[in-house]
Amino acid sequence: MATHHTPLHHAAAEAVAAHAGIAATDLKVEAPPRAELGDLAVGCFAIAKARKQNPAEVAGAIAAAFQPTRLLASATAAGPFVNFRADRTATYRWLIDSALRGRLVPGELGTGKTICIDYGSPNISKHLAYHHVRGTTVGHALAQTFRALGYRVVGINFLGDWGTTHGMLLAAWARWGPVEPVDVSALNALYVRFRAAAAGDPALEQEGRAWFKRLEDGDPEARALWQRFRDVSWAEFQSVYEILGITYDEVRGEAAYEPDMPRILETLAGHGLLTESQGAQVVELPGEKTPILLRTRDGTTLYATRDVAAAEYRWANYHFTRSLYVVDRGQALHFRQLFKLLGRMGHEWAGRCEHVPYGLVKIDNQKSATRLGNVVLMRDVFTIAETMVREVIAENNPEMPPDQVAEVARQVGIGAIVFANLAPQRDKDIDFDIEHAVSLEGDSGPYLQYSHARCASIARKAGGRVTDLDGIDLGKLAHDAEWAIARRLLEFPESVVRSSESCEPHVICHYLLQLAAEFSRWYTLGNGDAALRVLCDDAATRRARLALVSAVQATLRDGLGMLGIAAPDQM
RNA sequence: GCGCCCAUAGUUCAACGGAUAGAACGACCGCCUUCUAAGCGGUAGGUCGCAGGUUCGAUUCCUGCUGGGCGCGCCA
Numbered sequence: 001m002a003t004h005h006t007p008l009h010h011a012a013a014e015a016v017a018a019h020a021g022i023a024a025t026d027l028k029v030e031a032p033p034r035a036e037l038g039d040l041a042v043g044c045f046a047i048a049k050a051r052k053q054n055p056a057e058v059a060g061a062i063a064a065a066f067q068p069t070r071l072l073a074s075a076t077a078a079g080p081f082v083n084f085r086a087d088r089t090a091t092y093r094w095l096i097d098s099a100l101r102g103r104l105v106p107g108e109l110g111t112g113k114t115i116c117i118d119y120g121s122p123n124i125s126k127h128l129a130y131h132h133v134r135g136t137t138v139g140h141a142l143a144q145t146f147r148a149l150g151y152r153v154v155g156i157n158f159l160g161d162w163g164t165t166h167g168m169l170l171a172a173w174a175r176w177g178p179v180e181p182v183d184v185s186a187l188n189a190l191y192v193r194f195r196a197a198a199a200g201d202p203a204l205e206q207e208g209r210a211w212f213k214r215l216e217d218g219d220p221e222a223r224a225l226w227q228r229f230r231d232v233s234w235a236e237f238q239s240v241y242e243i244l245g246i247t248y249d250e251v252r253g254e255a256a257y258e259p260d261m262p263r264i265l266e267t268l269a270g271h272g273l274l275t276e277s278q279g280a281q282v283v284e285l286p287g288e289k290t291p292i293l294l295r296t297r298d299g300t301t302l303y304a305t306r307d308v309a310a311a312e313y314r315w316a317n318y319h320f321t322r323s324l325y326v327v328d329r330g331q332a333l334h335f336r337q338l339f340k341l342l343g344r345m346g347h348e349w350a351g352r353c354e355h356v357p358y359g360l361v362k363i364d365n366q367k368s369a370t371r372l373g374n375v376v377l378m379r380d381v382f383t384i385a386e387t388m389v390r391e392v393i394a395e396n397n398p399e400m401p402p403d404q405v406a407e408v409a410r411q412v413g414i415g416a417i418v419f420a421n422l423a424p425q426r427d428k429d430i431d432f433d434i435e436h437a438v439s440l441e442g443d444s445g446p447y448l449q450y451s452h453a454r455c456a457s458i459a460r461k462a463g464g465r466v467t468d469l470d471g472i473d474l475g476k477l478a479h480d481a482e483w484a485i486a487r488r489l490l491e492f493p494e495s496v497v498r499s500s501e502s503c504e505p506h507v508i509c510h511y512l513l514q515l516a517a518e519f520s521r522w523y524t525l526g527n528g529d530a531a532l533r534v535l536c537d538d539a540a541t542r543r544a545r546l547a548l549v550s551a552v553q554a555t556l557r558d559g560l561g562m563l564g565i566a567a568p569d570q571m
Numbered sequence: 572g573c574g575c576c577c578a579u580a581g582u583u584c585a586a587c588g589g590a591u592a593g594a595a596c597g598a599c600c601g602c603c604u605u606c607u608a609a610g611c612g613g614u615a616g617g618u619c620g621c622a623g624g625u626u627c628g629a630u631u632c633c634u635g636c637u638g639g640g641c642g643c644g645c646c647a
Binding site: 236279291300442451 | 573574575576577583584586587588589590591594597602603605606607608609610611612627628635638640641642643644645646647
């Protein structure tokens with residue numbers, strides 16, 4: 001079952017379906033591997049099999065029977081494939097018009113559907129370390145992508161503001177505090193010191209657990225201190241999210257679910273799911289070697305318990321179509337168990353919950369972790385990236401005012417980092433390398449931004465972007481390099497949809513690299529031949545090319561927006 | 572020990588079961604009288620970890636193996 005996201009794909013599928021006695025939606029329409037084969041291809045394997053015929057014969061018959069349509073000019077059989085050639089002028093019109101109106105992607109796909117995305121979700125009182133950038137940028141990219149497709153997105157920051165680690169911090173404060181000023185760095189240092197001391201001292205660990213128990217029991221001193229730590233942390237996190245352009249729709253930490261704990265445990269007991277094991281309350285799950293723990297022998301609740309409450313809250317409030325948890329792969333077991341537990345509790349929506357795992361961000365080939373103290377701060381990496389980029393911007397734009405240089409350096413530096421984290425498949429581990437991450441050459445965020453800036457530059461020189469196609473003769477787009485761009489634009493909707501379905505922002509990253517490359521190839525032709533430039537002498541040709549440039553610019557801007565990357569007009 | 576994930580060019584990565592496996596970086600050769608060279612073209616570079624299986628067709632799906640990563644009740 002395939003849905004076709006452009007009228008051309010739809011027309012190609014219909015053309016084959018009409019002669020094959022098969023539904024158009026069952027046919028896959030793809031781009032042929034080489035331009036000389038055609039613009040759209042449909043393989044006849046399934047049809048041939050059903051008819052017990054040779055696929056090549058089927059393709060030949062279908063191609064022979066083809067009647068041109070408004071968008072499709074011709075069809076030829078090549079082996080088992082029917083390859084269609086598009087009517088270029090009609091295709092340009094649809095593509096450019098759609099792109100200019102921001103309607104190239106099917107913006108109605110998610111109408112009436114809600115997607116919850118839990119991402120970022122750091123622990124309070126700890127640094128936002130560089131390795132947090134992966135989940136934060138992936139989650140944000142998914143949120144932006146789903147929004148572009150018309151879904152209602154609830155971006156959730158499920159702050160890690162509860163649990164034993166926070167008891168440890170209180171214990172550390174009681175021992176070594178108070179520290180002034182109270183900021184995340186000071187709290188983080190206190191926590192690291194405590195973990196180091198506790199490593200050889202079980203009594204200290206017990207002290208931490210006791211403090212969490214006090215916190216959970218509502219001890220006023222513990223609560224007041226905890227609240228202060230939380231406020232300080234959130235202010236710090238927000239300043240970093242601002243750099244990334246992220247705003248959350250719901251900031252609701254684990255602590256918010258504290259009042260639900262007794263009810264959750266009662267419900268589980270009521271279902272006869274809860275059993276006792278070594279003093280703890282657990283639930284045995286089918287197919288799992290180890291049970292899921294919901295209550296410690298000290299009587300405190302656990303991550304899993306609060307996750308159950310949060311999942312129920314989200315369902316009750318949002319009735320999501322999908323509820324995504326963008327969390328590192330190391331927690332795969334936890335989520336598998338959590339979702340099984342939700343299912344056993346009778347929640348039919350448990351199947352809508354998905355763990356969206358991502359690989360590690362390693363530093364010098366080592367796993368980075370706050371409790372180990374070997375962290376690089378996200379904020380510091382941003383600053384370094386910005387600084388590295390600023391020189392290049394200033395050098396290449398001598399007339400640009402200093403404020404603007406600083407602003408663009410920020411956009412490009414951050415864009416480089418974000419892209420570097422999004423471009424590989426989620427599953428892959430990333431070894432952090434600032435030189436590579438901030439590289440301005442080759443496949444990178446800045447390459448995309450640069451391509452966009454070139455489009456904007458042309459439009460500036462031409463006196464403005466094209467905003468509608470009235471009076472423009474798109475038949476003037478006669479060069480194959482221009483058509484190559486159109487073919488690529490045709491793939492944008494499918495790429496975005498696939499990216500959303502698989503929760504893989506890298507699909508969009510690679511699509512945009514290809515689009516930018518097609519544009520750059522075309523652009524460079526103008527270096528050798530002034531007649532091939534957008535701003536050529538012939539007014540009609542110039543306007544048609546300008547329209548194409550505007551479509552590319554809009555698509556790059558929209559695509560970068562889905563990735564959470566800024567698209568400056570100059571750089 | 573058990574479970575999950577990964578393995579493609581020297582390196583970093585693509586390839587929705589289909590047509591001649593593609594980019595980038597690095598190397599080498601070219602293109603600034605350029606609409607921004609942060610760019611473009613070209614050359615060199617691959618037994619798609621190994622062995623089976625399913626299929627008309629497998630880098631893609633299944634099984635086993637090897638190598639690496641991560642995880643496995645009172646952290647999150």
